[in-house]
Amino acid sequence: MNFTYQHKRISGILSVVPANEKTFLEEMRNYNFPEARSRKLMEVMGYGKHRLVEPGVCVSDLAVFGLQQLFDRGLLVPDEFDALILVTQSPDHFMPTTSSIIQGRLNLKHDLFCMDINQGCAGFLIGLMQAFMLLEQESIRKVILINADVLSRKVSPQDRNSYPLAGDAASITLVERDFNAPIIHSNLKMDGTRNEALIIPAGGFRKPSSPETAVMEDVGDNNFRAQDHLRMDGSSVFNFVQVEVPPLIESLLSTAGTTTEMIDYFICHQPNRFMLQKLADKMKIPHAKMPMNIVENFGNSSGVTIPMALCFNLANELKQRHYQCCLAGFGVGLTWSSMLMQLGHLNFCEIIDYP
């Protein structure tokens, strides 16, 4: 389905990553694989280092730290925003919403629309769409969109399918009205029949965590994980991206009456370098227009990877002028979405370490 949004812009992005950094090489011995094979995997997929929270660190810790920085540096005034959207799949608690926890910890005003959205790799786009809709209300002047996940805490360190690419992070995106902003186009598709491609089987109400769900199992391919751990069917996800994402973006561009040549940057969710290279090649997009370096530097932090890719690769450019950008997120649900928007003249665009 297609959407359009008028008079909206992003005015700043701050990304927060845990200071704790680990490398694929030092973790290689946790995996039950010949070293040569692991090295080949590292080269092909583009694994390097990744950022992981210390035990006990939660989504609200990263978010509160980032927001406090923005307040302290005068980049954001607490009373100027009227909605706080948090997109996460690793909330502090099942209840209450983590956005309310953030509101409380920072003593934010009561006239604030707090909302959690459970979304993953397409979560930046889904969050933006919600922010745009809230901004249709006169009483909502600015929206804070927070994407944050600490999913490394749910990934088995002995699962070479998933652990090397795990990454934790948060991003804070300021969204506001701008009557000079050009129209924003987006599209979105979902397929719940494939919901088990990315799943944490236990720990919810369907299958509560128990001593049995914590038992490490040999899941084939020399990988070990428990029912409490995140499970990704890597080859199905890869197939899904190859089949579904190119037509999605082509349809977006044709609806908007533009072409790949007219786009300055394609900023996609960052599952790994391999998948993004194949996607770029299939769509005949020059690699220079599509950043692919987030997993090898920080890990895949789910919905945070698009803001991270912007902050890591384009911070200076995006502070100075406008660029025509195509964003695309795809993953858990399954969900796939793309968005065409002008990005630029940002008041802030950077990555900071927590703590």
Add this chain to the structure above:
Amino acid sequence: MDEFYQQLAFILDEPEIKPEAVLADFSEWDSLSILSVIAMLDAQYSVNINGKELRNFKTAGELANEIVRLKAKN
């Protein structure tokens, strides 16, 4: 399909692969190779076969026949 066997040999790090070769016998027939094969089939033959299906082919020749069949269907 000579090109297919060459590409498969490259992915599995073997000098050559014959149609009767049993895929599971190769030490490198793992998730990484499977992903590489999925990507190769999509890029070169516009054929999509998922990982689970790939693991069901016993020999390289059976996989080659399926590619020919799927390509004819396209």
